Amino acid sequence: MNAVACELCPRGCVIPEGGAGDCRIRVNLAGKLRATTYGRPSAIHVDPMEKKPLYHFRPGSPVFSVATAGCNLHCLNCQNWQLSQRGGEEMEQIYRADPAQLVETARREGCQAIAYTYSDPVVFYEYAYDSAELARRHGLSNLFITAAYIRPAPLRRLCGVIDAANVDLKAFDDGFYRRVSSATLQPVLDALVLMREEGLWVEVTNLLIPTLNDDLAMIRRMATWIRDELGAQTPLHFSRFHPQYRMRNLPPTPAATLDRARREAMDSGLDYVYVGNVMGHEGSSTFCPVDGTLLIRRTGFWVTENNLTAEGRCPECDEPIPGVWK
């Protein structure tokens, strides 16, 4: 048999000829590794930047968002399972869109950035890489919205064409990763550190699931790790869980749990801690960590007030606020 080893993600699938890897879309065709969804996305939308969420990267701007089928994680609570837990051939529709068409359409729609998102862009790595390289040549930014379950070598190469990432850190517990996401924690932490070293703008999202990963001691360990390894100015988003897919036995995250988590993370030394998936929550706005001035007010996915100076500083105390504002 002419098997091939996929060296993209920590799973390290060895794929027999004619077979597919765990992600369903990376296949062995006549002894060569191919991604079946290259140039064949199944989801394309123009979203607000706040939806990714990236709160410190060109707030309020539209993002051309693209995804193909497939994922290298299998989270029981996946919100996008109809896209992520299928192979390309199982989708109802796919678009013909090579990298040049993607970039051309993004520019035509007035988007300054392309986000590789929804499923996990790690599995359509080659498509994302080629599109990002071309997009950058045309002055567009590239955003990677990912669980970051990827090996260091391909990630380092990818960082050469990506500007910002939101990494879904599912829990600060390897057991949770194994039970809920069929993955492991350490490669994700390694990827986060590598992204920071390579100079990407990084934000972290943690979906809080009642009873599974909402323990305050675990949240404190996670926040402390982010502060020490990525920096106190790394934005952390606590996102509200809704019953989905194969996890319908748990209730939505109570607002009080999100509040407690936010307070714990801020007490642990993080400057920018947000609450997501809760309409109108104060924790979705940006405040100056020095004097508490409201800098950016958000309602849902929309920026309704922006008081940052043109240089990205607090208008009251002149504190520089980290991020990409222009």
Add this chain to the structure above:
Amino acid sequence: MMKPKRNDNPSRERRRFLGLLGGGLAAGASLALLPREEGPRERDLREADLYRPHPLAG
């Protein structure tokens, strides 16, 4: 007084009904066996409704 018209051959009606039923079943079976288009519908990128509300996270 006229007598009601009688069906001289009741088995003829039955045969007609069974014939129609058999024909319908045969047509259904043929349609089921006809080759259908497999896999996803391929669309041009220009057909995408980029601003349609959607439930996808991220």
